[in-house]
Amino acid sequence: MKDTIDPAVIPTYDDVVAAHERIKPHIHRTPVLTSSYFNDLVGAELFFKCENFQKAGAFKVRGACNAVFGLSDALAERGVATHSSGNHALSLSYAAGRRGIPCNVVMPRTAPEAKKAAVRGYGGIITECEPSTTSREAVFAEVQERTGAEFVHPYNDPRVVAGQGTCSREFMEQTDGLDMMIAPIGGGGMISGCCLTLSNIAPEVQIIAAEPEQADDAYRSFKAGHIIADDAPVTIADGLKVPLKDLTWHFVSNHVSDILTASEQEIIDAMKLTWQRMKIVMEPSCAVPLATILKNKDKFAGKRVGVIVTGGNVDLDKLPWITG
Amino acid sequence: MKDTIDPAVIPTYDDVVAAHERIKPHIHRTPVLTSSYFNDLVGAELFFKCENFQKAGAFKVRGACNAVFGLSDALAERGVATHSSGNHALSLSYAAGRRGIPCNVVMPRTAPEAKKAAVRGYGGIITECEPSTTSREAVFAEVQERTGAEFVHPYNDPRVVAGQGTCSREFMEQTDGLDMMIAPIGGGGMISGCCLTLSNIAPEVQIIAAEPEQADDAYRSFKAGHIIADDAPVTIADGLKVPLKDLTWHFVSNHVSDILTASEQEIIDAMKLTWQRMKIVMEPSCAVPLATILKNKDKFAGKRVGVIVTGGNVDLDKLPWITG
Numbered sequence: 001m002k003d004t005i006d007p008a009v010i011p012t013y014d015d016v017v018a019a020h021e022r023i024k025p026h027i028h029r030t031p032v033l034t035s036s037y038f039n040d041l042v043g044a045e046l047f048f049k050c051e052n053f054q055k056a057g058a059f060k061v062r063g064a065c066n067a068v069f070g071l072s073d074a075l076a077e078r079g080v081a082t083h084s085s086g087n088h089a090l091s092l093s094y095a096a097g098r099r100g101i102p103c104n105v106v107m108p109r110t111a112p113e114a115k116k117a118a119v120r121g122y123g124g125i126i127t128e129c130e131p132s133t134t135s136r137e138a139v140f141a142e143v144q145e146r147t148g149a150e151f152v153h154p155y156n157d158p159r160v161v162a163g164q165g166t167c168s169r170e171f172m173e174q175t176d177g178l179d180m181m182i183a184p185i186g187g188g189g190m191i192s193g194c195c196l197t198l199s200n201i202a203p204e205v206q207i208i209a210a211e212p213e214q215a216d217d218a219y220r221s222f223k224a225g226h227i228i229a230d231d232a233p234v235t236i237a238d239g240l241k242v243p244l245k246d247l248t249w250h251f252v253s254n255h256v257s258d259i260l261t262a263s264e265q266e267i268i269d270a271m272k273l274t275w276q277r278m279k280i281v282m283e284p285s286c287a288v289p290l291a292t293i294l295k296n297k298d299k300f301a302g303k304r305v306g307v308i309v310t311g312g313n314v315d316l317d318k319l320p321w322i323t324g
Numbered sequence: 325m326k327d328t329i330d331p332a333v334i335p336t337y338d339d340v341v342a343a344h345e346r347i348k349p350h351i352h353r354t355p356v357l358t359s360s361y362f363n364d365l366v367g368a369e370l371f372f373k374c375e376n377f378q379k380a381g382a383f384k385v386r387g388a389c390n391a392v393f394g395l396s397d398a399l400a401e402r403g404v405a406t407h408s409s410g411n412h413a414l415s416l417s418y419a420a421g422r423r424g425i426p427c428n429v430v431m432p433r434t435a436p437e438a439k440k441a442a443v444r445g446y447g448g449i450i451t452e453c454e455p456s457t458t459s460r461e462a463v464f465a466e467v468q469e470r471t472g473a474e475f476v477h478p479y480n481d482p483r484v485v486a487g488q489g490t491c492s493r494e495f496m497e498q499t500d501g502l503d504m505m506i507a508p509i510g511g512g513g514m515i516s517g518c519c520l521t522l523s524n525i526a527p528e529v530q531i532i533a534a535e536p537e538q539a540d541d542a543y544r545s546f547k548a549g550h551i552i553a554d555d556a557p558v559t560i561a562d563g564l565k566v567p568l569k570d571l572t573w574h575f576v577s578n579h580v581s582d583i584l585t586a587s588e589q590e591i592i593d594a595m596k597l598t599w600q601r602m603k604i605v606m607e608p609s610c611a612v613p614l615a616t617i618l619k620n621k622d623k624f625a626g627k628r629v630g631v632i633v634t635g636g637n638v639d640l641d642k643l644p645w646i647t648g
Contacts, residue, residue, distance in 0.1 A: 031355040033377060052603040053357060114600070272640060276438070279376040279605040279636030312603030316596060322646055 005246045011158040013200035016165035016193075023065040023163060026098055027055050032174045037277045042293055043301040047178070049171045052282050052312030056094040056122065058087035058239075059167050059190055059310050060154070066163030067152040068095035076101050081149035083107070083129070083140040086115040087239055087311050088154035093124030104147050106140045108132075112238065114315040132232040133242065155189030156245035164193025169201070171306050178205050180300065182289040183308035185209035185218045185259065186240035188248030190310060195255035205306075206257040210289040212237045213261045218244055222252065222259045236264055236320055239285035239311065260299075262291035268320045270294060284320065286310040329570045335482040337524035340489035340517075347389040347487060350422055351379050356498045361601045366617055367625040371502070373495045376606050376636030380418040380446065382411035382563075383491050383514055383634050384478070390487030391476040392419035400425050405473035407431070407453070407464040410439040411563055411635050412478035417448030428471050430464045436562065438639040456556040457566065479513030480569035488517030493525070495630050502529050504624065506613040507632035509533035509542045509583065510564035512572030514634060519579035529630075530581040534613040536561045537585040542568055546576065546583045560588055560644055563609035563635065584623075586615035592644045594618060608644065610634040 033048045051059035068080060079102035082092050089105040096103035105124045107116060108131035119126055129139035144151055153160065167190065168181060181198065183190045191209045198205045211218050215233035221244055229243030244252060262270070271287035274280060286309050293300050293307070357372045375383035392404060403426035406416050413429040420427035429448045431440060432455035443450055453463035468475055477484065491514065492505060505522065507514045515533045522529045535542050539557035545568055553567030568576060586594070595611035598604060610633050617624050617631070 031357075033355075036379075050603075055360075057603060275605050276640055279374075279381060281599050281603040281605060316599055316643075317646065319640075319643070319646070322641065322643070 005250045009158050009247065010250060011162040011165070011196060013196060015158065015162035016169060016197055019062070019066040019162040020166040020169060022069050023062055023166065026065045026069070026095065027061055028053060029170055030054050032171065033278060033280070035278050042297050045304045046293070047175050047304070047306050048278065049167065049174070049306060049308050050280060051167060052280060052286065052309050056087070056090040057118070057311055057313040058091060059164060059308070060087045061091035061094055062166050063157070063160030063163030063189060064088060064091035064095040064152065065098070067157065067159040068092070068099050068101070070159055071150060075150050079103060079147060079149040080152050081105070081140070081144050081147055082152050082154060083136045084154045086111050087313060089119045089124060090115065090122060090313065092152055093119050093122035097123045102149070104143050104149055106136055106143055108136065112313070112315040115313055118313065133229070134231055154242070155187035155192070156247045158247065160189055161192045161196060161247060161251070164190050165197040166193070167308060168194040168197040171308070172202055175304070175306060177304060178202070178306045179303040180206040180208055181306040181308070182208040182210055182293065184237070184240055184285050184288045184310055185211050185252070186285070187242040188218065188244045188252050190308060191256060192248045192251035194308070195251035199255050207255055209252065209256050209259045210292040211259055211261050212240055212267060212288060213263050215241050216261050218252065219259045219261055221249070222256065225253070237267055237285040237288055239283065240288065260292035260296055262288055262295060266291040266295060272321050280309065281312045281314060282309050283311050283314045329574045333482050333571065334574060335486040335489070335520060337520060339482065339486035340493060340521055343386070343390040343486040344490040344493060346393050347386055347490065350389045350393070350419065351385055352377060353494055354378050356495065357602060357604070359602050366621050369628045370617070371499050371628070371630050372602065373491065373630060373632050374604060375491060376604060376610065376633050380411070380414040381442070381635055381637040382415060383488060383632070384411045385415035385418055386490050387481070387484030387487030387513060388412060388415035388419040388476065389422070391481065391483040392416070392423050392425070394483055395474060399474050403427060403471060403473040404476050405429070405464070405468050405471055406476050406478060407460045408478045410435050411637060413443045413448060414439065414446060414637065416476055417443050417446035421447045426473070428467050428473055430460055430467055432460065436637070436639040439637055442637065457553070458555060478566070479511035479516070480571045482571065484513055485516045485520060485571060485575070488514050489521040490517070491632060492518040492521040495632070496526055499628070499630060501628060502526070502630045503627040504530040504532055505630040505632070506532040506534055506617065508561070508564055508609050508612045508634055509535050509576070510609070511566040512542065512568045512576050514632060515580060516572045516575035518632070519575035523579050531579055533576065533580050533583045534616040535583055535585050536564055536591060536612060537587050539565050540585050542576065543583045543585055545573070546580065549577070561591060561609040561612055563607065564612065584616035584620055586612055586619060590615040590619060596645050604633065605636045605638060606633050607635050607638045
């Protein structure tokens with residue numbers, strides 16, 4: 001598993017601690033919920049870290065705030081820019097709004113309307129692209145050229161990874177020890193944050209990533225030992241379509257114990273069951289961990305498992321078990 | 325406002341404290357969430373006590389557990405029985421299951437399928453009645469005669485009111501002072517619990533009840549100074565169709581500052597907006613307080629307002645903004 005990244009750009013745990021201080025005024029310390037229903041169903045003790053209750057509706061606000069509030073005044077003046085399948089766009093718009101600087105966002109035209117409206121609600125300026133990595137990167141280059149804004153990548157950015165690392169730091173403070181932590185993997189920002197934090201403060205905790213079968217590039221990368229990137233995978237878990245990059249691959253290849261996958265139907269079933277039993281609105285992407293737990297109960301039986309519920313930004317007029 | 329109840333059956337704050345000790349092993353201390361979106365929208369500081377995350381999905385488990393776990397072994401042996409529009413049925417089944425005694429439930433045949441399935445899931449035995457108070461009471465009399473079970477009324481029972489009073493007790497511990505507390509009113513169990521607790525530990529907190537316009541019997545009772553009971557009101561807020569009774573009227577008439585009402589569309593809009601912005605699943609009944617806040621912003625402006633989110637048991641296949 002070769003690692004081609006410059007060690008100087010890899011964030012340290014000190015960066016996580018600094019990020020936490022920097023972003024605390026701008027984020028929620030989200031609650032941890034438990035459900036005896038799911039504990040009985042799985043035969044494990046599950047703890048759900050509810051980042052769907054986070055500011056802007058997702059964990060991504062942690063990394064976005066760390067990047068935005070870490071900028072010098074001179075850099076901040078020109079604003080920030082990014083491309084995102086949704087939640088990073090919301091989060092960066094929110095963070096930029098809190099600092100009073102502009103935020104330019106390139107989003108796929110197919111992104112949920114609810115997400116686009118929310119980006120605009122936070123003051124973000126949207127330029128649309130086609131729903132592929134290639135198109136996104138091309139349109140973005142044009143926008144950045146035009147605005148001169150500071151690029152904050154949704155995940156392949158040390159400031160963002162350090163920010164996401166604050167989530168597992170809080171999670172460990174809120175629970176009395178865990179055997180495993182599981183989170184969805186798309187580009188790998190949240191998982192990388194978990195790896196960074198846990199490898200420093202709780203190296204005994206196994207880190208599991210969960211991915212849609214239909215966008216299983218991280219799974220295949222993990223098995224192959226190098227990054228495999230798909231251009232435009234099709235899955236209901238719209239936050240997980242992007243590929244690993246060198247920084248997140250560094251953390252995934254060094255610290256993740258396993259990557260598990262779930263089918264579209266398994267993701268929808270887990271999503272609906274969570275709404276029904278836990279009374280929380282979670283988006284398809286963040287139902288993937290529970291879907292993989294439910295199909296691999298043996299792996300989790302008897303363990304204390306931290307599940308990161310990554311976001312809750314859903315178009316309530318298009319629920320997959322009603323329209324699908 | 326005449327009060328015809330025997331003072332000996334009115335629970336005291338000591339009963340609330342005793343109830344809290346008794347039920348603690350069986351309930352969640354539910355979290356309090358805040359939303360800057362709703363704060364900005366209303367111009368107030370809102371605190372949401374999330375009883376939708378409570379065991380069995382609603383605050384009613386507090387009163388049910390207090391009744392069930394307060395029974396002598398001799399009484400408990402014959403089990404408990406009740407009639408309920410839903411959440412009390414779930415809660416009493418849950419409580420009885422925890423104690424290992426039978427629970428007989430009379431439910432309207434029109435109650436949401438999700439609620440009936442959940443009652444059965446907790447081991448409750450259902451007998452159906454017509455969706456009117458008259459039918460419910462007649463069918464119940466037959467069931468109780470047959471089983472000899474201890475009747476636990478959904479709200480007109482001092483054990484139940486004392487149990488519900490534990491919710492506002494927790495709420496005051498979790499917030500740094502409130503100016504007002506608002507909760508939905510149907511039979512008045514939750515509101516009576518608030519009155520009992522707050523009149524003892526925080527008499528400065530105004531207590532507001534919220535009711536559907538289409539089931540506004542408590543509102544009309546409050547204005548008239550005596551109980552007015554409708555037999556079968558029609559509202560989406562299916563938990564709020566039942567009338568006040570003497571015990572809850574005692575608390576409402578003595579301690580409630582105001583009763584506000586909302587239309588069906590206002591309730592649905594508030595429900596959807598909460599799902600969207602707070603990422604929590606709340607049932608129509610518990611969207612009524614927020615609906616009344618949104619239409620009476622002046623009344624709440626600048627105040628610290630505690631909102632009791634009473635329950636989250638919804639049929640996810642029949643959402644009012646999709647099928648309605």
